[in-house]
Amino acid sequence: MVARLAYRMVTTVDKRLLWKFAYNFGYKGMRSVQKFKKRLKQGVHFPPFLFISVINSCQLRCQGCWVDVASPRQMISKDDLNRLITDAKAHGNSYFGILGGEPFMHPDLLDVLEAHRDCYFQIFTNGQLISDKVAARLRKIGNATPLISIEGTDLISDQRRGAKNVFDKTLQGVQNCVKHKLIVGVATSVCKTNLDLVSEKWLRQLIDLGVHYAWFHTYRVVGPKPTPELALSPDEIVRLRRFIVEMRTKVPIGIVEPYWDDQGGALCPMATGVSHHIGPSGAIEPCPIIQFAKETIQQSPSIYQIMSKSEFLDDFRKTSAAATRGCVVLERPDLVKLLVEKHGALDTTQRKTAMLELEALQPRTSQHQPGEEIPEKSWIYRFAKKHWYFGFGAYT
Numbered sequence: 001m002v003a004r005l006a007y008r009m010v011t012t013v014d015k016r017l018l019w020k021f022a023y024n025f026g027y028k029g030m031r032s033v034q035k036f037k038k039r040l041k042q043g044v045h046f047p048p049f050l051f052i053s054v055i056n057s058c059q060l061r062c063q064g065c066w067v068d069v070a071s072p073r074q075m076i077s078k079d080d081l082n083r084l085i086t087d088a089k090a091h092g093n094s095y096f097g098i099l100g101g102e103p104f105m106h107p108d109l110l111d112v113l114e115a116h117r118d119c120y121f122q123i124f125t126n127g128q129l130i131s132d133k134v135a136a137r138l139r140k141i142g143n144a145t146p147l148i149s150i151e152g153t154d155l156i157s158d159q160r161r162g163a164k165n166v167f168d169k170t171l172q173g174v175q176n177c178v179k180h181k182l183i184v185g186v187a188t189s190v191c192k193t194n195l196d197l198v199s200e201k202w203l204r205q206l207i208d209l210g211v212h213y214a215w216f217h218t219y220r221v222v223g224p225k226p227t228p229e230l231a232l233s234p235d236e237i238v239r240l241r242r243f244i245v246e247m248r249t250k251v252p253i254g255i256v257e258p259y260w261d262d263q264g265g266a267l268c269p270m271a272t273g274v275s276h277h278i279g280p281s282g283a284i285e286p287c288p289i290i291q292f293a294k295e296t297i298q299q300s301p302s303i304y305q306i307m308s309k310s311e312f313l314d315d316f317r318k319t320s321a322a323a324t325r326g327c328v329v330l331e332r333p334d335l336v337k338l339l340v341e342k343h344g345a346l347d348t349t350q351r352k353t354a355m356l357e358l359e360a361l362q363p364r365t366s367q368h369q370p371g372e373e374i375p376e377k378s379w380i381y382r383f384a385k386k387h388w389y390f391g392f393g394a395y396t
Helices: 004-010 015-039 078-089 110-117 133-141 156-161 166-179 200-209 232-249 303-308 311-323 332-342 352-360 378-389
Strands: 049-054 096-099 118-127 143-148 187-192 215-216 254-256 277-278 283-285
Touching: 004 015, 015 118, 049 078, 078 303, 110 118, 110 133, 133 143, 133 166, 143 166, 166 200, 166 311, 215 232, 254 352, 283 303, 311 332
Parallel strands: 049 096, 049 277, 096 118, 118 143, 143 187, 187 215, 215 254
Antiparallel strands: 277 283
16 A cells, blocks of 8 residues: 555655655654654653644634634734744754644735745645635645545535535635645544545545545534534444554555554543644644643743743643543543643633533543554554654653
8 A cells, every 4th residue: 555655646746745745744754753752851841743723714614613713813923923933943843733713814824834945734724715826836835735624525514514515615625736736635524424424435535536645533522512413432433443444554545643553542642742732822722622721922932942841731741641541621621620720721712611611511432442442554554653653651
């Protein structure tokens, strides 16, 4: 599968973009993880990967969304984005996940990408604003991969996304990216309504569209309007894991998920310290669905100094890792509340109901299911996860 995927990449992606991906994301990303490991031995925690929600606005209204998409526009300024990326680069970082709302609604997004050609950006997007012109500029800049959300069929997409003709509009964005020879990903939030669509047939349809990798994440019951009936059961989570492991050996498409290590043990990127989140207000949060913070990027010119000295983030990592290898928000919302109250963390939402939402959550199973571990079968995934993924001894 590795050779077949490599052939697809070489024959369908602009060669300059492949080089940018291999060097900025591959080589420099591995180097960033090694620096992270070295810092850990010194007792210093600064994540090698930052996820940044650059804006809250979005043209869709998705089920279970936790972002204040309908509130007044809130976004990280171009100057602040350039400053925090520059400071993170100075400490070895080269990869940044760009989220929203809808990132392409940020008026300066492409200018920021262009200002940091020595980095690599993964843009989490609904794809509807990736016009032919935008795709052409992404190719010219050369250092970003769009990760486009597709939830399934046209009917399911409309239900999940709260709009009409979502599937066709999103598909046009995919086609524009493929036309301009970008590295293209498709993300699917797996829940009750689309679990049966997550199949080998679906992956081969993505390949036919020209997609190079798929990212699967499980639906999270959080936010002001959670929809618990969409959440996967424990058996369905195991089923998804088994599907991912099998498909990595059968289908020439990259498959990404953030939940399991090389032996199939559950993990949480936040608890391991490998990633934290910066919201559209500049608030520094443990992860995107934990909308509480003690610090903001505006407090200091150095994001490294703020994050590495944050007692709130440090306590969140240690306490979460001690409680579960899975998602602490799903399994122990009571523990999240205790940590927030202990540190006097502020609600970072515009709606200011995050604590009420947290108190209303019912504990549920996450990816942590002892005895149900399914180790990786693909040697390359097993090797990459063991050395450069999300484990790093946080649970020992």
